[in-house]
Amino acid sequence: MTMDRGLPVGLDLTADLANDRALARANELAHNLAHASYCARDLANTSVSTFALAQAGASYSDRANNRARAVANYFDLDLDHALVSYRDRANELARDFASYRARASARALARALDRVLERDFQRYRALASHRDRDPAFDRDIFGHLEFARHLGDDLAHASHLARDIERDSGLIVDFNLNSHGHTPASDPDRHLELTAKASGKRRTGELARTPVRLAGVAARLLPAAARARYREEYQGELAELAVAGAGRRNQFGYALRLLTRAPLLRAELRSASRRRVVP
């Protein structure tokens, strides 16, 4: 009689203990999330003037994103909807982090662009002085470099906005699907795709759009007769680079150098054209 009653009581106790452990785990995760949130806000309030700090922020972002996802998944599977506010908070936090990291990358990109343009500008000035060219040549180069610099700034800004939008939309899709149970954690391919989208990573070996556009702009700076040829040649080289496994950053650097040296190529093409005209 005692044993007959003892078995259900034992099962109840086991279930209670399991629930207690689940609750304790949830509380621990929620505490960790709150701590991550505190750290993130502390970091965001700190000055973001150095790239090292931005890298630290990106690292924090990755950890907080993973933790937020873990919490959201855990809540979906095991606890009731009373804790949904934590998931919303995690979603908001992840968006803040993604945006913060996008700003850091855009800033680094813009600095690299500025360095390349400045170095090339100095080189062109030295070249113009060395060859004792007409001052108009120098002014011409300066004008094109200014144009390229503005274009680079605009592209960096556009790239920044595009990354923001892409990451935010990826995170929202991720969290929405998780919240409706359509993306179980056991679907690794879908999870990988969403994670890659959320972290802004792109596969190497794909021809990126921005470098192709930059190459198109470089070709537009050339004399009209040579534009089609060089546009196709530049795009072919970028495609070869992509096939060889060059990532988006390498392709961008390649196209940027094409753009910054386009005025020199234009001068060469014009000289060659004059040589052909004058016997």
Place this chain on the structure above:
Amino acid sequence: MTLPVQLVLRVLLADPAQEIYGLQICEAAGLPSGTIHPILARLEGFGWLESWWEDIDPAEQGRPRRRYYRLTQAGAEHAGHALSHATSPLAGIPALSPRSAGGPA
């Protein structure tokens, strides 16, 4: 003659009969993108170099056509002569080819 021009000429002279495209020249000469096109345009303007489009169907091959370059016969002679009289430090370097880049065999 500037150092980049010498580097490009050395790559082209390594096998004057070989057709070679822009990215290959960049890699073989160790020059960044954009540097070689003005040089190639200058050499082409002087008649030292000839260029043509690769004869393929891009849709079939799944990649754009390449623009191939090769020294003309006169260009190879002029380039050899010019390199032998070049005054830059590169003239003192015995060989600059992918083979020598890896060190002794």
